[in-house]
Amino acid sequence: MDPFSQLILAISVTSFLGFQWLFHRASPWVSTHISPGFLVLSDKQKVEWNSRTVSTLHALLVGLFCLYILFFDDAVNKDPAWGDPTLVKINVAITTGYLISDLLLIFYYWKAIGDKFFVLHHLAALYAYYYVLGQGTLPYFANFRLLAEFSTPCVNQRWFLEVLGYPRSSRPNMVNGVAMAGIFFLVRIAVMPVYYGRMCTIYGTEAFYRVPWGGRASWIGSSICLDLMNVMWMHKIARGCYRVLQGGRQSAAPGALQHHQHHPPPQENGKVD
Template identity: 70%
Template sequence: MEMFSPLVLSITAISFVTFQCLFHFVSPWISAQFCPGYHRLGPRHTIEWNSRTVSTVHAMIVGLFCIYILLFDDAVNEDPVWGNPSLVKKNVAITCGYLLSDMLLICFYWQAIGDKFFVIHHLAALYAYYYVLSIGMLPYFANFRLVAELSTPCVNQRWFFEVLGYPKKSLPNMVNGIAMTASFFMVRIAVMPLYYSRMYAVYGTEPFYRVAFGGRCAWIGPSFCLDIMNIMWMHKMARGCISVLRSPGKVKVGMLQNGKVH
């Protein structure tokens, strides 16, 4: 078994502790200060609110780091299989810390946010990231996959609006819905040709055959499965967005409280 570097382990541990602190202390305090509706949430919604806040923070940090690597890390872009993975390892380590933190919260608050599919997803992701963090292979593809996190903030914001009682036809909800659909398309659908063209370019080459069999399984199979689901979600999301935009009714500004729009 390959060993993880002390730096990778340190970043993962710091990430884990940081996201735990965000969930237990930072999110409740900031949410109570700047969102009056937070006080009216029940215990289950409060837990999920804090979990989604942490998810949004993680997505923004990791997603922007991914964009920087794609634009400026020449070593990874020139050799997508075995290029210098130092920056990618740091980003993946942050994500691994988040995944471990989120799994702990899911298990501890199972009645509120428990979801076996999320646990399976997190375990599968950790398995795939093991090869990146320990062996350093496939840095380009691991980083490229994390770009999809940039669609997460709008997805979480949709839930925030829903639990706060914003009508579907409210202006904030509609703006976020359009942004959610557009961001999901850009970072999960529109990038597919580039991703699979790079995969096709390295398939069967000498660097490809240096990748362990387990690494190939963790790379190719899940990529196809995930993108099939992304296409299905995109179709559903686009239909929902078009349906709301076409539905009759006046656009409302504000939040629904006690049956009244404010």
């Protein structure tokens, strides 16, 4: 194994251990000190809280690194199929460690955070990252896909607000809802023309056919499936955002302010009545 491959392996292992430490140690300690509501959550809710905290930190770390590569890594941007994947491999190695860590937590705490969809998502992502880390293929597209992580913090924040008992018509929920819809659209929908435009520029070229068949199938197939789901999710998020804003206007009417003055207690399932 060459020195750089050893470095990538070390980054993946360090990432795995780091995210395990964040879940088991850092998140519970910090949450206890900054959010009194954390103490009254059920054990299942605390598991999901810590999982979402780690997810948010991973999204911000990887997303910012992704932006740096997108704007400043000329080698990858000029040759999206075979450009120098050094920085992309480092970013993907961080994500690989996180995905393996999250899979372990999902299986161990299945009753609290178990989800077949997330297991399939993580396994599919790890399969695709095998070609990036092992063969250095399609670094531009692997990095571009990580832009979607920027929508994760707002999605997690929505859950935090609900489990703490904030009404959907409250100002924090409305602000987060608008931000979630806007960011989700920017990083998952608005970027589609750019992504598929670059895909078309190399489709059928020599560089395209140098990519192993499995890598091509994983790249094209997963891209189409993910973006179909993104469009459906965007539709649901837009409708939800509209309902929250409508509820906010209604709560501003006379008599409604008193009704929403106090937050209801968190429910066992993390939702509010």
